[in-house]
Amino acid sequence: MLIALLAVLGSAGTFVSVTGNASAHNATPPSGSPPVDPSPSPSSPSVTDPTDNAPADASTSASAGSSRTPADAPDDPAGPAGSGSPSGSTGPGQSVPAAGDFADIRSVRPGPRPPRDGPGASTGTFTSDCGRNEERHNNPDNFIVTPGVRNGAHHLHDYVGNRSTDAFSTDGSLRTAGTTCAGGDKSAYFWPVLRRLSGGDGPSSGNGQDPADGNVGRVLTPSSVSLTFRGSPAGKVAAMPEGLRAITGDAKAFTNGTANARAQWTCTGFEDRRLADKYPLCPGGSRAVRVLDFPSCWDGTNKDSANHRTHLVFPDRASGRCSGGTKAVPQLQMRLTYAVTPRPRAFALDSFPEQLRKPVTDHADFANFMPRDLMARAVACINSGRRCR
Known part of the structure; x- marks a missing residue:
């Protein structure tokens, strides 16, 4: 009996010991402990787990922030009011991309060249100067895709051009509002904001944002914004009608697939290299670039369509020609x-x-409200091969 009892106690002791080790391994860190970042070292971003969405390590971010080069310094460290501030907390309503969503631009091969200009190509450009959203016109609305719905986009937009753009914008309201653009261009230009992440960003609120949407970080004002209208390599262009709506890219490309994705990420000095599904890591002195090309083949009748795409489509990638009709x-x-x-x-x-x-979800929206004479001037510049603004 004594031997049997000792055997049972010995087995129980072994069980307790194993259970104790397992508990220590899976224990919840004490309150205030920094989150564990399971991602690989940033020095080898190509070896990553694409499913890893844990926040970046706060101590690493703090260290990097103290040694920024001038090219890395933010243009607007404060960001818009209500854009979120570091809190050191993690949990629901916070989202950061995976380490595998980034790539060194120097590892990317140059892409294909655009179609060659044919006889009669319209080689000019017209640039509308509308600023960088220094006025901090931001909201999470989209009057093209979700009209009349506050926070219909579930992500914050930067706006330039028309000063009134929000969920309830109409042709009438846009036509009579003020603008940030030179020359009286009242068009609405907008895109999702880019944010700086610190590893300890709290939920974002203000500007109509819902903290549950998870878009944490400090909103960055772009260093530069260029809005350029270009011609066609296959012939002349016609004027856009007032009120024409256009979208490029797919805000849900991660779950929808890439059929409508148009994201292009690159770096200054490396713009012949483009990334579609990675954020670019740029060398010193170079800045990150987002390129958003819009469709340019109009059906000649409709200013919008049910899916916001079929009335205005992209030209053929190889020839640059618009399809029949x-x-x-x-x-x-x-x-x-x-x-x-x-x-x-x-x-x-x-x-x-x-x-x-995900970077593949980059997209942008546009509604044309150039005065008729300004649009006519833009078309004349483009068709005659001049560069105008």
Whole structure:
């Protein structure tokens, strides 16, 4: 009996010991402990776990912040009011991209060249100077896709051009509002904001944001914004009608697939290299660039369509020609540059919650409200090969 009892106690002792080790391994860290970052070292961003969405290590971010080079320094460290501030907390309503969502631009091969200009190509450009959203016109609305719905986008937009743009914008309200653009261009230009991440950003609120959407971080004002209308390599362009709506990219490309994705990420000095599904890590002295090309083949009748795409489509990638039944109008290209720290998970795009702030979801919107004479001037410049603004 004594031997049997000792055997049972010995077994129980072994069980307790194993259970104790398992508890220590899985224990919840004490309150105030920094979150564990399971991602690989930023020095080897190509070896990553693409499913890893844990916050960046706060101590690493703090260290990097204290040694920024001038090219990494933020243009606007404060960001818009209500854009979120570091709190050291983690939990629901916070989202950062995976370390695998970043790539060194120097590892990317140059991409294909655009179509060659054919006889009669319209080689000019017209640039609308509308600022960098220094006025901090931000909201999470989208009057094109979700009209009349506050926070219909579930991510914050930067706006330039029309000063009144929000969920309830109409042709009438946009036509009579003020503008940040030169020459009286009252068009609405908007895109999701880019944010600087610190590793301890609290939920964002203000500007109509819902903290549950998870778009944490400090909103960055672009270093530069270029809004350029270009011609067609296949012929002349016609004027856009007032009120024409246009979208590029797919805000839900991570879950929808890439059929409508148009994201292009690159760096200054490396713009022949483009990334579609990675954020760029740029070398010293170079800035991150977002390039957003819009469709430019109009059906000649409709200013919008049910899916906001079929009335205005992209030209053929190889030839630049518009398909039968559509005609070329000036193609808008947005080019946005940013001073960001070249480290994985140091910055991110705003997105719908389920899109996990993936770079492939980059997109932008436009509604044309140029005065008729300004549009006529833009078309004349483009068709005659001049560069105007």
